[in-house]
Amino acid sequence: MRIVIAGGHGKIALLLTRLAAGRGDTVVGLVRNPDHVQDVRDHGGDAVVLDLESASAEQVAAALAGADAAVFAAGAGPGSGTARKETVDRDAAALLADAALIAGVRRHVQISAMGIDRADDPGVDEVFAVYLRAKDAAERALRDRDLDWTILRPGRLTDDPAVGAVALAESVEPGAVSRADVAAVVLALLDDPGTAGLTVELVGGGTPVAEAVQSLPRTRAE
Numbered sequence: 001m002r003i004v005i006a007g008g009h010g011k012i013a014l015l016l017t018r019l020a021a022g023r024g025d026t027v028v029g030l031v032r033n034p035d036h037v038q039d040v041r042d043h044g045g046d047a048v049v050l051d052l053e054s055a056s057a058e059q060v061a062a063a064l065a066g067a068d069a070a071v072f073a074a075g076a077g078p079g080s081g082t083a084r085k086e087t088v089d090r091d092a093a094a095l096l097a098d099a100a101l102i103a104g105v106r107r108h109v110q111i112s113a114m115g116i117d118r119a120d121d122p123g124v125d126e127v128f129a130v131y132l133r134a135k136d137a138a139e140r141a142l143r144d145r146d147l148d149w150t151i152l153r154p155g156r157l158t159d160d161p162a163v164g165a166v167a168l169a170e171s172v173e174p175g176a177v178s179r180a181d182v183a184a185v186v187l188a189l190l191d192d193p194g195t196a197g198l199t200v201e202l203v204g205g206g207t208p209v210a211e212a213v214q215s216l217p218r219t220r221a222e
């Protein structure tokens with residue numbers, strides 16, 4: 001499989017690159033910093049330098065040409081202000097989906113976040129609320145597009161080693177999950193186009209990743 005990852009130098013993206021490349025997939029990471037290209041290569045992938053806050057959909061589509069799947073794993077990151085939540089977490093996600101439509105790459109996994117319905121809860125930090133609304137808008141933008149999308153909402157991310165077992169369902173209790181387990185779930189979702197049309201939440205748990213993905217409900221006839 002040829003997989004293109006937006007935000008190719010992110011922590012989940014690099015773990016996914018190593019996992020996918022390790023089993024023979026071709027991975028191309030879209031990175032905005034030329035200094036990150038070698039890192040992606042060191043993880044077994046290749047990289048295309050593209051800033052998703054300034055690239056056109058046609059430029060991103062060119063990078064997607066010939067791919068079997070696209071993954072949105074970019075994010076403005078914890079140190080960023082509200083503006084970049086909108087330009088990256090919301091707009092860059094929609095840009096990748098538009099580019100996928102142009103390139104004819106139907107399979108799409110978008111990394112979203114648990115708790116996006118909590119933006120208006122009392123006590124939620126303003127920047128975090130903007131982030132949650134940006135993720136929510138990105139989800140809605142993807143659902144509006146005619147792609148075979150699966151939206152994955154992880155809980156709080158950790159850098160712990162992979163456990164290989166998770167809790168994955170349309171709704172799970174809040175919790176944490178390692179980025180390594182998220183990467184494994186993304187790969188298993190890519191392998192299973194029958195999960196298209198699902199929005200699923202993910203935290204650490206006791207079900208082996210392959211079994212957790214197989215157990216998801218199917219929304220479309222296969």
Ligand SMILES: NC(=O)c1ccc[n+]([C@@H]2O[C@H](COP(=O)([O-])OP(=O)(O)OC[C@H]3O[C@@H](n4cnc5c(N)ncnc54)[C@H](OP(=O)(O)O)[C@@H]3O)[C@@H](O)[C@H]2O)c1
Nearest residue numbers: 007009010011012032051052053074075113154155156157
């Ligand atoms: N942190 C949490 O607890 C949590 C929970 C649930 C979901 N998530 C979501 O999980 C996803 C991945 O998390 P992660 O920890 O792997 O993220 P990460 O390590 O922060 O990686 C995000 C990547 O996006 C890239 N990026 C930012 N702006 C870009 C642009 N304009 N063009 C191209 N790439 C750009 C960054 O590149 P640079 O290195 O150049 O900045 C970075 O490599 C994110 O979507 C995040 O919102 C996070």
